[in-house]
Amino acid sequence: MTKNDFKLAWRKLLKNKGFTLLNIIGLTLGFTGFILSYQYINRETSYDKWNPHYKDIYQIGLEAEGAFTDETSPSLAPLLKQNLPDIVYAGRKIVYNYGSYPLFGEKTVLIKNAALIDSSAARIFQIENATGPLYKNKDQKDATMVKSHIAEQLFKKEDLNFDNPHSIPALSLQIGMKETIYGTIKKQGLSMIDYDLLFIREPQDLFANNNPFLYQTYIQVRPGTDITKLTNRINALYQKEIAPKDKIRSSSYAKGRIYLDPLSNLHLRPKTGSNTAYIITWIIGILSVLILLLASANFANMIMAQADQRIKELALKKILGSSRWAIVRQLVLEVFILTFSAAILSFVALALTGNILQKWFNDDLKGYILRSETIVQLAIAVLLTTVLSAIYPAIVLSGFKSVNLLKGGLTSILKKGTFRNALLTFQISMAILFISGMLVIRAQLNYMQQADKGFEPAQVVNFKGVGMYYDNKIDGSYQQLKRR
Structure with a gap:
């Protein structure tokens, strides 16, 4: 039965080549953004994970009056x-x-x-x-x-x-x-x-x-070490053996406490540094999910826009004895084929061209796309996109009575669909948000490039390794550097 369902779904997609191609392009762009985002996230969260003692390593620091x-x-x-x-x-x-x-x-x-x-x-x-x-x-x-x-x-x-x-x-x-x-x-x-x-x-x-x-x-x-108890023991040693020393005694950290x-x-959210990188990974993750949601909403709306063209097909199937579940299964399978094809296209395209992103990420992300975690994340994204794109059209299109389908179609009913209107509103809102964000970022970049810096970069000379030219005398000079 599944094999026949697959054949029917495949023939239906081939019959509507324009519709199929348009949806594959939209979904491919969505999956490309998703894969790129999670390649970056996987990279940023992979620091030292290869170390077999990753979970047992800590950095020791000092905290005093809220300062670290x-x-x-x-x-x-x-x-x-x-x-x-x-x-x-x-x-x-x-x-x-x-x-x-x-x-x-x-x-x-x-x-x-x-x-x-x-x-x-x-x-x-x-x-x-x-x-x-x-x-x-x-x-x-x-x-x-x-x-x-x-x-x-x-x-x-x-x-x-x-x-x-x-x-x-x-x-x-x-x-x-x-x-x-x-x-x-x-x-x-x-x-x-x-x-x-x-x-x-x-x-x-x-x-x-x-x-x-x-x-x-x-x-x-x-x-299995109790980190809280260990921290207390380190604190006791610090106060007894190190805090009384001259260099520490005169600082505010003499009465500070050890933290682990x-x-x-340490890479994304160290206590002594900024957690900006951690926030950026979350923002990128959220944006990648929004991109997939937009692609799913667009796909669902396009399926519903073609609903009238499939009325007779669905009505005849019901009259000939097809169950509602059989119709749902066929519609979901059609969506899955498109979604899976788009995901494969995205994966192959990025695998072939991933190293061109090196100048933006300062790393070759191509190495991360072939890892098992990327495959798992993409598989989950395919399944979720299939469900989100197919569930609403499948329930709506399989739920009408055959007589109503043959008589008047779905146009008048679909126009009253609250959920479909909500999808359209979501798409438009997100599109406006993305466009506005791009315009703001572009304006900020232009400002950074064109604003007065207080000096002329072309007139600044930077000497690297100036110590190489020192003549090793007490009253030494850098005359050799001047001659060069």
Whole structure:
């Protein structure tokens, strides 16, 4: 029976090629917007989910009088590891905030984002060397690495296997400082630890009261750990061992309290930062659903607009013994075929052209479209769109008596349909809303581009890596830079 229903539905759609094509185009656009939206949402919510200990990792911060900071004493991490058995690893990170970090190899490379982490943080975030073990011998103290595309610029091709570490000048050729590179960073999924240059070494003078640096502290706890109790124990240790120190004692955080921020929150809604990215993902998700609702409403209205053309067909089916359920089933199947076809077209089109979106999203979203979660989301969207588009026309068109259908048609009755009028109102309202939003955004972009900035961008000169030209003298100058 299902096979016959499918054949009938398919023949009906082929018979009305214009109607079928128009609906497929509308639904394809709707599914394209939906897939793109959820590709972005899936990307933003995927940070560190590949880490097997994702749910057991927390960032430690301080809260005082409603203010939050993720900067903590460098002595906090080893103190916690020594005293709290529920903590598997306690690691630290500090970002290099002094501009570009020049490295001088086969080419001069200005590293724009660099950070220092200790070995425990490397274990927490699954940082690995793509060319071998992170620590290749027991005497190795550091494990500094760069990303592969940086290594390709710094070293010869035959040196990229890093059988031995490579020492190259850093910061300034005049100073004579060198940096030893031990390998390339193994490519992982999206992570909060994502830097072109990673210094992996243990911070010095951890327990010195005059240590000038503050670190971000991360912990990995044992599965099933009571986080509330652990937080209280960390607070007690902090107040006893760290708060009395000179650097902390003079700050408002001396009386602050420790909080634990789950790794799942750090990218979209950290306590120390903005939750704008989190709000944006919600807005995009809502807009994608609205786009599908508009496509569904448009589809339902187009089916109802063709109702008069199907009156005799439906009446004859009822007279010949077809049940109401059989008619509903055929109409729903027709809608499903169109919806499924549109979804497949959208999926294939984006799979073939997804990488062109890289310049807008700063990432190749093509990699996310082939994931199982995208397939599941699209399947759910197809089913919901089918139900929303088909349920109203199917109930209305299958509910009339055969005699009434043969006598006068549905035109006069459909014009009085409250629900259909509501669908039209919804479509028009959403269309006005989208058009108004686009006009407002365009006006704002034009204002940002044309408004007076207070300076002339063409007259601003930005020197990158100016330290490279320092002559390493007490009364030194940047004359070499001027000559260049």
